[in-house]
Amino acid sequence: MLAASVVLTGCASTPAAESAPEETPEKLVLVTHDSFSLSEGTLEKFTTETGIEVEVTASGDAGELVNTLVLTKDSPLGDVVFGIDNTFASRAVSNDVLKDYVSGDLTDAESAYLLPAGSGGEQLTPIDNGDVCVNVDHEWFAENGLAEPVTLDDLVKPEYKDLLVTSAANSSSPGLAFLLATIASYGEDGWQDYWTKLVANGVKIDAGWSDAYYVDFSGPSSEGDRPLVVSYASSPPFEVPEGETVAPTGALLDTCFRQTEYAGVIAGTEYPTAAKKLVDFLFSVEVQNDIPENMYVFPVNAKATLPEGWSNYAEIATDPFVVDPADIDANREAWLTEWAAIATP
Amino acid sequence: MGGDRHPVSLLTRLKSPHTLAPSTAIAAVLGAGVPLLFVGLFFLWPVTTMMGRGFFPDGVLDLGGFADVLTRPRTLRLIGLTLGQASLAAVITTLLGVPVAHTLYRLRFRGRRVLRALIVVPFVLPTVVVGVAFRSLLREGGPLGFLALDGTFAGIMLALVFFNIAVVARTVGAAWEGLDDRQEEAARVLGASPARVFATVTLPRLAPAIVSAASVVFLFCSTAFGVVLVLGGVKFGTIETEIYLLTTQFLDLRGASVLSVTQLLVVVLVLVVAARLRPRQTAEKGRSLARSPRPTDAPTLVVTALVAAFLALPMVSMLVRSFTTRDGFGIGNYLALGTTGTRNALVVPVWVALGNSLTTALAATVLALVIGLSASLVISRRPRSLGLRRALTGLDGVLMLPLGVSAVTVGFGFLITLNQPPFDLRSSPVLVPIAQALVAVPLVVRTILPALTSIDPRLRESSAVLGASPLRVIRDVDLGIIARPVLAASGFAFAVALGEFGATSFLSRPDRPTLPVVIYRLIGQPGGDNFGMAIAASVILAAITVAVIALVERLRVGTVGAFS
Numbered sequence: 001m002l003a004a005s006v007v008l009t010g011c012a013s014t015p016a017a018e019s020a021p022e023e024t025p026e027k028l029v030l031v032t033h034d035s036f037s038l039s040e041g042t043l044e045k046f047t048t049e050t051g052i053e054v055e056v057t058a059s060g061d062a063g064e065l066v067n068t069l070v071l072t073k074d075s076p077l078g079d080v081v082f083g084i085d086n087t088f089a090s091r092a093v094s095n096d097v098l099k100d101y102v103s104g105d106l107t108d109a110e111s112a113y114l115l116p117a118g119s120g121g122e123q124l125t126p127i128d129n130g131d132v133c134v135n136v137d138h139e140w141f142a143e144n145g146l147a148e149p150v151t152l153d154d155l156v157k158p159e160y161k162d163l164l165v166t167s168a169a170n171s172s173s174p175g176l177a178f179l180l181a182t183i184a185s186y187g188e189d190g191w192q193d194y195w196t197k198l199v200a201n202g203v204k205i206d207a208g209w210s211d212a213y214y215v216d217f218s219g220p221s222s223e224g225d226r227p228l229v230v231s232y233a234s235s236p237p238f239e240v241p242e243g244e245t246v247a248p249t250g251a252l253l254d255t256c257f258r259q260t261e262y263a264g265v266i267a268g269t270e271y272p273t274a275a276k277k278l279v280d281f282l283f284s285v286e287v288q289n290d291i292p293e294n295m296y297v298f299p300v301n302a303k304a305t306l307p308e309g310w311s312n313y314a315e316i317a318t319d320p321f322v323v324d325p326a327d328i329d330a331n332r333e334a335w336l337t338e339w340a341a342i343a344t345p
Numbered sequence: 346m347g348g349d350r351h352p353v354s355l356l357t358r359l360k361s362p363h364t365l366a367p368s369t370a371i372a373a374v375l376g377a378g379v380p381l382l383f384v385g386l387f388f389l390w391p392v393t394t395m396m397g398r399g400f401f402p403d404g405v406l407d408l409g410g411f412a413d414v415l416t417r418p419r420t421l422r423l424i425g426l427t428l429g430q431a432s433l434a435a436v437i438t439t440l441l442g443v444p445v446a447h448t449l450y451r452l453r454f455r456g457r458r459v460l461r462a463l464i465v466v467p468f469v470l471p472t473v474v475v476g477v478a479f480r481s482l483l484r485e486g487g488p489l490g491f492l493a494l495d496g497t498f499a500g501i502m503l504a505l506v507f508f509n510i511a512v513v514a515r516t517v518g519a520a521w522e523g524l525d526d527r528q529e530e531a532a533r534v535l536g537a538s539p540a541r542v543f544a545t546v547t548l549p550r551l552a553p554a555i556v557s558a559a560s561v562v563f564l565f566c567s568t569a570f571g572v573v574l575v576l577g578g579v580k581f582g583t584i585e586t587e588i589y590l591l592t593t594q595f596l597d598l599r600g601a602s603v604l605s606v607t608q609l610l611v612v613v614l615v616l617v618v619a620a621r622l623r624p625r626q627t628a629e630k631g632r633s634l635a636r637s638p639r640p641t642d643a644p645t646l647v648v649t650a651l652v653a654a655f656l657a658l659p660m661v662s663m664l665v666r667s668f669t670t671r672d673g674f675g676i677g678n679y680l681a682l683g684t685t686g687t688r689n690a691l692v693v694p695v696w697v698a699l700g701n702s703l704t705t706a707l708a709a710t711v712l713a714l715v716i717g718l719s720a721s722l723v724i725s726r727r728p729r730s731l732g733l734r735r736a737l738t739g740l741d742g743v744l745m746l747p748l749g750v751s752a753v754t755v756g757f758g759f760l761i762t763l764n765q766p767p768f769d770l771r772s773s774p775v776l777v778p779i780a781q782a783l784v785a786v787p788l789v790v791r792t793i794l795p796a797l798t799s800i801d802p803r804l805r806e807s808s809a810v811l812g813a814s815p816l817r818v819i820r821d822v823d824l825g826i827i828a829r830p831v832l833a834a835s836g837f838a839f840a841v842a843l844g845e846f847g848a849t850s851f852l853s854r855p856d857r858p859t860l861p862v863v864i865y866r867l868i869g870q871p872g873g874d875n876f877g878m879a880i881a882a883s884v885i886l887a888a889i890t891v892a893v894i895a896l897v898e899r900l901r902v903g904t905v906g907a908f909s
Contacts, residue, residue: 029772056854056855056856067592067593072760077772170590207575208473215480221876224484225485231871234871333597336594344580
């Protein structure tokens with residue numbers, strides 16, 4: 001079913017809509033967020049293949065990126081967007097800032113990453129994904145002779161009192177992801193109770209990720225004294241000292257929320273055909289192989305190969321928490337307001 | 346009307362046909378027009394268009410948002426917090442900054458030029474880095490953890506004072522060092538105590554500069570964003586943090602516009618109050634020699650020493666951290682600045698970003714000086730017509746507005762207005778220095794204007810009577826006297842541009858990042874090397890600021906002979 005719909009959308013949105021033959025542009029503009037990065041020369045391969053140059057424009061984080069697209073709908077900033085994630089996809093779709101197109105190169109292996117129909121399934125091609133999980137300082141727990149927590153339930157137990165630090169859901173994207181993990185786990189009516197317990201158990205809430213990770217977390221490159229922090233599943237590999245093979249920190253894989261990032265064709269582009277080629281290119285093995293080392297996330301393309309060392313340290317949750325993007329879009333404000341009332345009285 | 350009876354004005358009109366010459370009119374129109382055009386095009390237009398999106402959601406005016414947003418208890422609490430925070434910070438900063446200004450600009454001692462440069466450093470340091478430095482000291486279990494200031498209102502206050510002390514010290518200092526101290530000497534000889542001399546003779550003459558500085562600090566603090574979040578945790582917020590939340594997270598443009606208007610009203614109110622408080626008094630300029638400290642200077646010296654220690658603490662802890670690597674003490678973090686970070690955290694090496702920062706800040710400084718200077722020259726005139734005088738006060742206020750309006754509103758405003766020829770500038774690199782200059786212009790005006798208004802109008806009039814053309818009057822009288830404040834302002838403007846992050850992050854192109862943008866990126870990535878590099882890069886930013894300001898100070902010394 002899914003595979004069929006992929007093929008269908010892939011075909012349906014090719015030339016049919018555009019009647020007049022379209023010129024090949026000299027340059028395409030790729031609009032993205034400010035964490036976008038690829039090795040030097042990767043985008044140039046697209047230029048070699050097609051003769052089209054790629055100019056990159058960055059605009060804040062994923063939320064700002066989508067809002068920028070919405071605000072500039074009448075006079076778009078570029079032709080292709082990369083970096084819309086599953087928490088903001090619905091907003092982009094319901095504001096009609098994207099053309100219908102999903103790369104025809106997707107296979108069954110990647111169809112699980114597609115968004116639900118109506119929430120971006122027709123407009124957004126998955127490019128990469130990463131998990132936001134509670135990270136744990138192995139050394140701290142070993143030294144203190146305490147068993148490491150495993151699940152979200154564990155975090156509210158008295159033995160883990162005052163050990164967790166997270167960034168705020170309303171001012172940081174990992175913070176929001178962690179809130180969504182708890183919403184997925186305890187349900188729309190149960191997460192409030194969980195957070196009340198978490199607060200009672202001494203969770204520390206900082207404004208931003210760097211603040212939580214570098215000031216309050218006890219990991220080797222941090223200065224604080226809390227051994228549990230909400231961060232990315234890809235953070236532990238960074239803590240591996242040179243010449244060693246074991247990461248001093250780890251990710252609790254039962255606490256993860258998966259963020260998937262997507263690319264799409266911007267509705268107002270003058271060059272839809274070329275823009276589609278660029279979306280295909282972002283999904284191509286060439287770019288996908290380059291993604292992990294530059295953006296610390298996993299490529300979506302099943303044919304991509306992970307860099308050496310990644311399979312050892314970088315772990316992926318087998319069953320991460322998921323919240324329907326349409327639900328996120330519909331409830332974001334209500335959830336964050338409720339969350340703020342509980343977490344930051 | 347009343348001015349017509351003024352004998353000197355009458356004299357000028359009778360004897361000096363030049364005041365009515367067309368060149369005067371042209372100069373005035375240019376002097377007021379260029380700054381107005383600049384602020385209109387790059388501030389008022391984008392900001393009002395952005396707000397318009399909130400008030401005209403479907404092309405129809407909808408003001409329901411006011412009742413809706415302004416009655417939320419949360420909004421009222423945030424407005425209260427914003428006003429309380431900014432006023433308290435402005436008061437504390439002024440109380441501490443004035444003694445510092447005295448020590449650094451009236452007394453002569455070894456190392457004062459270095460100190461003058463050092464106090465500007467906090468101003469350019471990225472808020473995230475300062476936040477992390479402060480919190481490392483203040484957190485539970487940290488070196489100053491026993492003070493229990495982490496996540497408190499007092500913690501935010503400390504940081505706001507840390508960032509803004511330079512505004513007061515430099516603005517007031519620039520006015521103070523040009524103040525003729527013969528009146529003080531006379532009062533002292535007549536037996537007045539130092540405190541009395543200060544309160545009755547010095548303070549009234551410094552009032553314009555003090556009010557100027559305090560209002561700028563208020564505006565900076567009312568739009569403080571990163572500091573409030575990092576140090577206050579998420580308990581505290583301001584109108585600014587709420588606008589950010591509504592705009593970037595909820596896309597609630599209606600709510601954001603209501604808050605932007607509220608922000609604007611607050612700013613305008615502050616400016617009106619400041620203008621009322623600011624006496625347009627003439628302080629004679631003349632002999633002004635810094636002297637060696639005397640025993641009676643003890644109170645200001647003590648305050649200055651305490652402030653210096655307070656400013657130094659986070660800076661020293663950053664310096665130490667920058668030399669701390671995984672392998673112990675060393676320069677590894679600095680060597681790493683030539684790379685793109687652990688696993689390519691950066692697009693360009695830090696040195697390249699530094700180059701971008703310097704060229705951009707230089708362009709912004711030139712722009713801010715041209716705009717700020719021409720505006721100040723016009724604003725400092727006292728035309729006879731009441732309407733014209735009001736217009737000049739208005740121009741002054743308009744130039745200050747960018748300090749009090751959210752960078753998010755300005756940034757998004759740019760994207761939705763500057764998108765058509767001839768102003769299709771959205772992806773152009775010139776937008777960055779323009780945005781930085783918007784923030785620097787008010788500081789330039791606030792530094793230069795007190796000096797200009799203190800010029801005795803009779804000086805201008807007599808030189809006009811003696812046959813000097815209006816432009817010549819500006820050159821010989823105005824520019825002569827304000828040479829030092831202009832240099833002070835240019836150093837300050839450069840520092841502001843160098844450290845500006847809010848609007849820059851919105852507008853800088855990914856392949857041409859500035860140093861603060863790179864620092865934010867480094868500190869946003871895990872791994873000890875990236876964090877160490879971020880701190881090292883901040884130290885470099887601080888060192889460059891000190892070097893630039895010290896250089897400017899040196900140039901200022903060269904002007905002493907010519908104008909004092």
